Amino acid sequence: MIDTAGLDEVEIDDRTGLVRVGAGVNLPKLITRCARVGLRGLEVLAGIPASVGGAAVMNAGGRFGAIADTIHAVEIVREDGAVERVERGAIAYGYRASGLAGVVVGVEFGLEPGDPVAIRDRLKSCMAYKKNSQPMAADSAGCCFKNPLLAEPIDGIGEEGARVSAGMLIDRAGCKGLRSGGAVVSGEHANFLVTERGACAGDVIRLMDEVAARVRDTFGVELEREVVVWRRGCKEQLEGSR
Ligand SMILES: Cc1cc2nc3c(=O)[nH]c(=O)nc-3n(C[C@H](O)[C@H](O)[C@H](O)COP(=O)(O)OP(=O)(O)OC[C@H]3O[C@@H](n4cnc5c(N)ncnc54)[C@H](O)[C@@H]3O)c2cc1C
Numbered sequence: 680m681i682d683t684a685g686l687d688e689v690e691i692d693d694r695t696g697l698v699r700v701g702a703g704v705n706l707p708k709l710i711t712r713c714a715r716v717g718l719r720g721l722e723v724l725a726g727i728p729a730s731v732g733g734a735a736v737m738n739a740g741g742r743f744g745a746i747a748d749t750i751h752a753v754e755i756v757r758e759d760g761a762v763e764r765v766e767r768g769a770i771a772y773g774y775r776a777s778g779l780a781g782v783v784v785g786v787e788f789g790l791e792p793g794d795p796v797a798i799r800d801r802l803k804s805c806m807a808y809k810k811n812s813q814p815m816a817a818d819s820a821g822c823c824f825k826n827p828l829l830a831e832p833i834d835g836i837g838e839e840g841a842r843v844s845a846g847m848l849i850d851r852a853g854c855k856g857l858r859s860g861g862a863v864v865s866g867e868h869a870n871f872l873v874t875e876r877g878a879c880a881g882d883v884i885r886l887m888d889e890v891a892a893r894v895r896d897t898f899g900v901e902l903e904r905e906v907v908v909w910r911r912g913c914k915e916q917l918e919g920s921r
Pocket residue numbers: 702726727728729730731732733734735736737738739740741775781782783784814815819820821822907916
């Protein structure tokens with residue numbers, strides 16, 4: 680039997696801001712707990728549905744910050760079964776990427792003690808921003824594509840080297856409302872593909888391909904998927920990146 684002890688453990692030192700948690704801990708619940716005891720740092724991730732381990736691997740984040748900003752170290756189980764502590768400095772964190780190889784079983788955060796009321800207000804405003812700009816009530820996998828870096832300047836979009844919004848490119852390529860079976864490009868935020876009753880994975884994958892093709896044809900920009908596509912029976916991830 681797999682030993683899962685510790686995966687849901689939470690240790691919070693509200694005096695020093697040191698927070699040690701198992702990778703299976705629910706991130707939104709941890710954010711609320713830390714805000715309640717007056718620890719600043721995680722509240723900017725309000726509204727991101729994730730386990731702590733998944734968020735640490737994906738470097739989950741958004742407009743107001745990313746989880747890497749608060750991480751001190753992670754504990755990893757390597758393929759050979761060895762357990763290793765990896766310090767923040769040794770993790771190749773980047774935009775929605777960590778380069779972490781192995782299974783993350785625990786994460787240590789360094790948060791900052793602060794005023795609980797101010798932290799709660801910040802949490803609420805980050806959540807409100809997300810609710811107002813994204814289809815949070817619909818069924819989706821979140822943003823489908825990473826925000827791309829422009830290889831060359833594009834008029835009205837951005838300079839060479841700028842990271843621009845994938846949602847904006849998808850919207851301007853005329854994709855809002857585009858449909859494949861039960862999957863539809865959200866009218867609220869074009870980087871979200873929302874699903875209706877009866878939608879299947881194939882609908883979503885076909886729609887992602889169509890959206891990427893339209894953005895390529897319109898702007899010459901290659902969108903990279905943020906979602907990871909797995910295929911039944913395959914051990915390794917067939918597509919996607921860390
Ligand atoms: C409505 C909605 C809104 C979203 N908004 C955002 C957002 O604002 N910002 C953002 O960054 N993301 C967002 N997402 C995407 C999602 O929340 C993040 O990608 C999150 O990090 C996924 O965490 P998870 O625990 O569900 O991981 P999963 O989706 O299960 O896994 C993600 C990847 O991490 C790997 N992984 C998971 N756990 C571990 C582990 N313990 N050890 C090693 N590898 C692991 C998986 O193999 C996979 O490759 C949103 C998703 C939804 C549905």
